[in-house]
Amino acid sequence: MTSSTGGGDVTPPPISPIDPSYRSPGASGARKRSRSLEPDVRVPAEAARGYLVARLARDYAAAGRVLSEIRARAPDFTPRTLLDVGSGLGAACWAAQGAWGRSLQHFVCVEPSQALREVAERLRHGGGATPGPAHFGPVFLRPLLPPGPQVLLENGTRAGHRALMEAREELLQGPDADSVEIFAPCPHRLPCPRLSQGRACAFAQSFWPLPLSGNPSAPERELVSFLVVRRRGSAVTSPGDPVMSPPDPMTSPLGGxxxxxxxxxxxxxxxxxxxxxxxxxxxxxxxxxxxxxxxxxxxxxxxxxxxxxxxxxxxxxxxxxxxxx
Missing domain, CATH: 2.40.50 (OB fold (Dihydrolipoamide Acetyltransferase, E2P))
Incomplete structure (x- = not known):
């Protein structure tokens, strides 16, 4: 999942009762699998329903964990738009709405799988019939707007972490490297020490599974690897951010x-x-x-x-x- 926002635990929004047909025998096998880095546009409807049962709560918890850190460290940052590439069922949109509420006015979700898009639309409309196709008006590029943070999110596995580190290296060694700031989780711009050890850098987020038969009735834990970057001088940094603000000799620790x-x-x-x-x-x-x-x-x-x-x-x-x- 790659999200871009412009301009603790997150309490989930209320979820309408889910159609019983969304209970899928293939859900258990998908619980601990992240989606492939190569999008599969041929996801069948049954697999999409299984993905909802197995992954929606997990994806929401993972996105909420990352977005809540942005909100905590930059309380004055109020994004108006969100672009989610590889949006799945729209969990990042729900998490962003929980973090920033009405300040978010526009959501753009890019998902190649038609089956996942249809399930996401049903969720957005409370489980009712899917409306007609969305209409997109003229698209204009506005490069002069202050860019928001770029969020890259993967499952907390060695493969997911390795993919994030490849993206990180590309950013830090590219032509615009001087304008790139690592917002989280890395406290430095040097090579990741865990990558050389063959270990994933991942963080845990607890969540409640969807209240469906077959799902556990106790909290579970999702491991998530993530990377948040921003362009120098963007609005995501507030004066009180301990890491990204200019050093204050009165409050900054000597060792960083x-x-x-x-x-x-x-x-x-x-x-x-x-x-x-x-x-x-x-x-x-x-x-x-x-x-x-x-x-x-x-x-x-x-x-x-x-x-x-x-x-x-x-x-x-x-x-x-x-x-x-």
């Missing part, structure tokens, strides 16, 4: 910011963290009051997988070890 890349493991007198650091290294750090101070220790205990955390810098990493495979 690190990303928590695995579940936090609190212990009686220390907190074990797996961090992607601003120098491009992946480290496991044991944070203690004596070595790192009470403030960082409290922040570490309160942090969660995927959070940003002040990196103590070289002076505080004497006991930090490079993370190995």
């Amino acid at each position: 910011w690190a990303r928590v890349t695995a579940p936090v493991r609190p212990r009686p007198r220390h907190v074990s963290l797996s961090l992607c650091c601003p120098d491009g290294a992946q480290r496991r750090l044991a944070v203690t009051v004596a070595r790192h101070g009470r403030s960082l220790y409290r922040q570490a205990r309160a942090s969660r997988w995927g959070d940003l955390l002040p990196f103590p810098g070289e002076g505080g990493t004497a006991n930090g070890k490079a993370e190995r495979r």
Whole structure:
């Protein structure tokens, strides 16, 4: 899924009762499979219904996880348009509407599969009959508008992460590399340390499956790999953003910011963290009051997988070890 917006958990919008025919025996096999990078326009209607049962809640949770970070770090950013390429059933549109509400006025979804488009239209209209084909008026290119963030979203697997890193490398080595900012999740522009280890950089998002027979009745967890980039000077950055704003010597940590890349493991007198650091290294750090101070220790205990955390810098990493495979 690739989304572009212009100009915590997200509470899902109410979902109308789903036609019983959408229960598909093929749903269980699709639960943990992401869609192919090569679009298949020949998806049969039965498979599209199975995709709804197996993936709609997961895709919504994954998109909501990423968009909520943009909203939290740039609270003044109010997009008006959203372009979703490979939109599937429109989960990213629902998540964006949950994040920004009425500020979003225009949605453009690009989905090559007719079967998925038809199911998405039925969802959009509350499960009723699909209306006539949508009409597109004249399309104008407006390159002078401030560009919004570009969101690339994949399943949290090695293949999904590898695809994102290929796109990241293309952006950072292309002719416009100087104008590209990595908004999330990377705290640096260097090569991904997990890619060289053959491991996926993924983050967990809990969600409730659709209330259908055969679906679990307890929360599940979806692993998502993502990349958010923006053009320098775009409106997505607010003055309070800890990573993208100009450094403030009064508030910025000396060592920069690190990303928590695995579940936090609190212990009686220390907190074990797996961090992607601003120098491009992946480290496991044991944070203690004596070595790192009470403030960082409290922040570490309160942090969660995927959070940003002040990196103590070289002076505080004497006991930090490079993370190995």
